[in-house]
Amino acid sequence: MTALNELTIAEARDRLAARDITSVELTEACLTAIEDAGELGAFVHTAPETAREQARAADGAAERGALAGIPLGVKDLFCTRGVASQAGSRILEGFRPEYESTVTARLWASGAVMLGKLNMDEFAMGSSTESSVYGPTVNPWGGGDRTAGGSSGGSAAAVAAGLCLGATGTDTGGSIRQPAAFTGITGLKPTYGRCSRWGIVAFASSLDQAGPMARDVRDCAILLGAMSGHDPRDSTSADIPVPDFEAALTGDVRGKTIGVPREYRIDDMPEEIDRLWSEGRRMLEEAGARVVDVSLPHTKYALPAYYVIAPAEASSNLARYDGVRFGRRAELAQGDGIVEMYEKTRAEGFGAEVRRRVMVGTYVLSAGFYDAYYNRARKVRTLIRHDFEAVFADGVDAILTPTTPSAAFPLGAFAKADPVQMYLQDIFTVPVNLAGLPGISVPVGQDDSGLPLGLQLIGRPFGEGDLLDTAYALERQAGFVARPDRWW
Amino acid sequence: MSIDTEEARRVAKLARIRVEDAELPGLAAEFNTILGFIDALAEVDVEGVEPMTSVTPQRLKRREDVVTDGGQPEAILSNAPDAREGFFAVPKVVE
Numbered sequence: 001m002t003a004l005n006e007l008t009i010a011e012a013r014d015r016l017a018a019r020d021i022t023s024v025e026l027t028e029a030c031l032t033a034i035e036d037a038g039e040l041g042a043f044v045h046t047a048p049e050t051a052r053e054q055a056r057a058a059d060g061a062a063e064r065g066a067l068a069g070i071p072l073g074v075k076d077l078f079c080t081r082g083v084a085s086q087a088g089s090r091i092l093e094g095f096r097p098e099y100e101s102t103v104t105a106r107l108w109a110s111g112a113v114m115l116g117k118l119n120m121d122e123f124a125m126g127s128s129t130e131s132s133v134y135g136p137t138v139n140p141w142g143g144g145d146r147t148a149g150g151s152s153g154g155s156a157a158a159v160a161a162g163l164c165l166g167a168t169g170t171d172t173g174g175s176i177r178q179p180a181a182f183t184g185i186t187g188l189k190p191t192y193g194r195c196s197r198w199g200i201v202a203f204a205s206s207l208d209q210a211g212p213m214a215r216d217v218r219d220c221a222i223l224l225g226a227m228s229g230h231d232p233r234d235s236t237s238a239d240i241p242v243p244d245f246e247a248a249l250t251g252d253v254r255g256k257t258i259g260v261p262r263e264y265r266i267d268d269m270p271e272e273i274d275r276l277w278s279e280g281r282r283m284l285e286e287a288g289a290r291v292v293d294v295s296l297p298h299t300k301y302a303l304p305a306y307y308v309i310a311p312a313e314a315s316s317n318l319a320r321y322d323g324v325r326f327g328r329r330a331e332l333a334q335g336d337g338i339v340e341m342y343e344k345t346r347a348e349g350f351g352a353e354v355r356r357r358v359m360v361g362t363y364v365l366s367a368g369f370y371d372a373y374y375n376r377a378r379k380v381r382t383l384i385r386h387d388f389e390a391v392f393a394d395g396v397d398a399i400l401t402p403t404t405p406s407a408a409f410p411l412g413a414f415a416k417a418d419p420v421q422m423y424l425q426d427i428f429t430v431p432v433n434l435a436g437l438p439g440i441s442v443p444v445g446q447d448d449s450g451l452p453l454g455l456q457l458i459g460r461p462f463g464e465g466d467l468l469d470t471a472y473a474l475e476r477q478a479g480f481v482a483r484p485d486r487w488w
Numbered sequence: 489m490s491i492d493t494e495e496a497r498r499v500a501k502l503a504r505i506r507v508e509d510a511e512l513p514g515l516a517a518e519f520n521t522i523l524g525f526i527d528a529l530a531e532v533d534v535e536g537v538e539p540m541t542s543v544t545p546q547r548l549k550r551r552e553d554v555v556t557d558g559g560q561p562e563a564i565l566s567n568a569p570d571a572r573e574g575f576f577a578v579p580k581v582v583e
Contacts, residue, residue, distance in 0.1 A: 098563040192543050206543060235548045304526040315503065322504075324576050329569035338581050343506035355505050359515070360522055362503040363491075376529050378539035383532065385540065419518065420525045436543030461544065 004029035006162040009070055009219040016058075016069045023069025026165075027055035027113050030071045033163045034115065039144070039488040042158040044076060044134045045084045046116035054113040061111065066226050068111030073164040075155050076117045077124055078104050078210075079199040083114075087201040088122045088132040088151075091349025092327040101199025102231045103168060103210045110226040115164050119154030122351045123318065124175055124203045127425040129153025130411065131353045139183055139408050140484040141451055146408040149179030155213045156183040160484060166214035166223050170200060172207045173306055174403075174429025177441035180213055181403035181454025184443040184482060186471070187213040188220045189429075191462045192436035193238035196231030204313035205236075207306075207433040217442065217472045221245035224464060240462060248465035253473040254288035259396035263299035264428060266405065272447045273402045280400055280444055280455040283477035289470075294396060296387040301380050302431040307423060308364050308377035309434075314354075315361025321349060356419060385435040392460050398470045399458040401428050403441040407451035428456060438464050440471045443480040452482065491519040 004026050007015070015021045031051065034043050051071065058069035079085045079097035086092040100108075108114065122131045128147040129137040137153040139146040140161040148157040152169030156179035159167050169176040171189035180187025188211045195210040202208060212223030225246065230239040260281060265274075281291050323329035323345030330344035350358065364373035391399065405427055414422045432439040438461070441454040457474065459467030491499075496516040500507040507515055542548075565571040570578070 095567050098560075098566060193546070232549075232551070236542075236544075236546075238544065238546070239549070298532070301529060301532055304528045307522065308526050308529070319504075323569060324578055325564075326567035327569070332579060336579060338579050339504070340506075341579050342504040346504055347506035350505065355503075356515075356518060356522075359499050359503045359505065360519065363499045363519065364526075366499070366502060373526065373529070375539050376532075376534060377526075378541075379534035379537040380529055380532050381540040381543075382537050383534070385543065418521045420521055423525070434543075 003162065005033045007165060008215045009067070009165045009222050012070055012165055017064065023055040023058040023113060024052065026069065027051050027071045030115055030164055033161070037161055037163055037488050039138060040140060040157050040161055041119055041135055041137045042154045042161065042163060043073065043116045044119045044154065047083050047114055050083070051113050051115050054108070058111050058113065065109065065111035066222065067107060069113060070111070070165055071113040071115050072107060073115050073118045073155060073158045073167040074104055075152055075168050075170060076120050077170050077201045078168060079201070080104055080114065080117065083117060085117065085201070086133065087124070088120045088134060089349065089354070090133045090328060090351070091321045091345070095327050099199060102196035102233065103200065103227045106229065107226055112226070118158055118167055121151035121153070122354050123201065123314070124151040124170055124172055125314070125353050125357055126150045127174070127178060127422055128411070128414065131351050133351070136411055138411065140488065141183060142408060142449070143487050145410050146451065147182065147411050149182035149408060151175040152213060153179045156180055156185060156187070159183070159185045159213050159215060161488070166212060166219055168210060168227070169213045170208060170210050171433065172203050172310060173433050174426040176211050176213055177403050177429050177439055177456055178425065180441040181443070182408035182452070184452030184480065184484070185213060186216055186220050186440065186442055186475070187211065188224060188440040188464070188468070189432065189438060190224060190228065190464055191438045193236055194438070194462065194464065195227050196229070196234040196237045198231055198233040202317040204310040205317060206313060207310060217468055217475050218246060218249060220440070221249060221468045238462065243465050245465050245468055248469050249472045250469055251473045251476050253284060253470055256289045256397045256470060257395055258284050258289050258291045258470070259294035259391050259399045260291060261294050261296045261299065261399060261401060263296050264401045266427065270406055272453065273405060276445050276453050276455065277402050280474060283474060284400065287473045287477055291400070292396070294391045294399065296391065296431070298380065298383045298387050299431060302384055302434055303423060303427060305377040305380040305384065306426070306430045306434060308373050309381065311357040311361030312365050312374050313361070315358045315365060318354070318358050321346060353419070381434050384431055388435045388437060398467055401456045401458070403428060403454040403456040407447045407453055432458050437461060438467050440467060442471050442474050442478065444474065444478040445480070446482060491516045491523065
């Protein structure tokens with residue numbers, strides 16, 4: 001029999017509803033698993049008392065919400081009232097929000113149980129969860145020397161290792177989908193505007209989007225339903241109805257058209273990724289979909305545009321960390337004034353990658369370079385969105401690509417490389433954020449050493465229901481059931 | 489475009505991040521690597537293309553210009569590194 005903490009959300013929900021198990025038992029199983037998994041570096045703050053209280057309340061409640069009694073983990077980027085929320089940064093040391101993010105508030109209102117906070121790259125800037133002030137997250141797969149990806153690496157590792165039933169992530173350039181692919185789980189970045197950004201520490205506001213990370217497509221559909229919806233406190237959150245995403249899962253892709261973009265066939269593509277991609281194509285064809293080649297001509301400019309726009313927005317957003325209102329303030333010397341306070345606080349509070357991106361962003365926004373870099377990048381972004389619009393207008397329902405250019409790489413692999421080498425990790429995921437589209441990573445196979453590999457499906461704006469249904473068909477064809485061998 | 493040590497110093501100052509003199513050449517080299525990467529944008533024909541302002545075609549909503557929240561100075565100040573008598577405290581700003 002499956003251990004309680006290894007259940008899917010759907011299984012746990014049905015057994016809870018049948019009174020076959022209690023949320024208290026489920027929550028205790030997760031808390032024990034978390035305690036035994038310190039080596040993974042996945043959970044960074046736990047809230048066992050809150051969790052037990054919520055579990056008891058769920059067990060006793062007369063009205064059951066969609067997630068009644070389901071224990072979840074929360075990325076450290078979400079502000080959670082009274083529980084440390086540091087965005088993986090030293091500059092937010094000691095910060096305990098007086099408020100709750102809209103997305104997490106919705107989860108608790110649906111009856112979910114909050115287990116604690118999950119590790120991440122500092123301010124979500126990274127692809128390996130190694131830039132975290134808490135230390136790196138280790139992938140449950142691969143025996144202890146692999147990254148779980150990033151920035152939502154803690155969320156991915158926790159779901160893959162059975163520490164929680166599902167988790168929240170955020171995705172600015174691939175931060176949900178890449179770690180999901182590296183850990184053999186499913187992760188969805190919704191359409192920009194589907195989930196409120198209120199109360200989530202901002203990185204690049206025109207790209208950031210929260211989304212679910214879970215064991216399978218159905219669980220992502222259940223979580224997305226609870227996380228979504230209009231919020232007057234986020235003026236970019238979409239004021240449109242939230243459909244029943246789980247009800248959309250039929251697994252029937254007959255009559256659907258799937259596009260395979262030729263520009264994603266990059267130089268030096270590892271053979272195993274190429275093979276996986278062909279396999280995915282075959283699986284969808286076997287399920288009855290029509291697969292066609294498509295073109296997204298501006299793909300190669302997505303990463304350069306992203307590395308202008310994201311740092312520019314980060315430079316503005318992170319200006320608030322000034323040592324005055326929250327978090328850390330540097331020790332000051334005799335005679336230091338307010339400028340020294342800003343400069344010293346930000347120098348010691350931000351890690352190397354965050355300092356680099358804030359300064360690059362400052363540069364591309366500065367007088368004389370604004371047009372050459374920032375405005376040009378925003379024009380290229382328009383062209384990238386047009387590429388996708390043209391493909392969808394031709395009748396394509398979803399686009400199939402690899403999620404990542406490789407399986408999980410070893411921890412420390414990029415320690416000596418120049419920063420651009422790490423940025424190339426996001427090559428297949430970044431265009432989706434620039435175009436504001438929904439994208440999902442589904443585990444489909446394993447490489448020769450047994451590490452999981454994922455494929456990405458990209459959908460139409462606000463077409464998450466249809467996208468999840470296509471992903472469900474791919475999931476059923478792939479039949480990925482492998483689990484990591486426990487070493488922790 | 490190439491960034492020298494002086495330009496790196498200027499950017500660090502604008503970003504309000506202290507960078508020691510000894511670290512400036514390394515920082516300038518990193519900037520140049522990244523700028524070399526984003527310079528690819530110069531190849532794209534963007535003639536007549538509008539810069540994107542909103543990724544979803546939506547108008548930002550308006551609301552009544554009224555106070556909707558407030559009256560909680562303790563909560564606002566509770567995370568401040570230094571707060572005194574209902575105010576954020578900072579080092580001397582003007583002599």
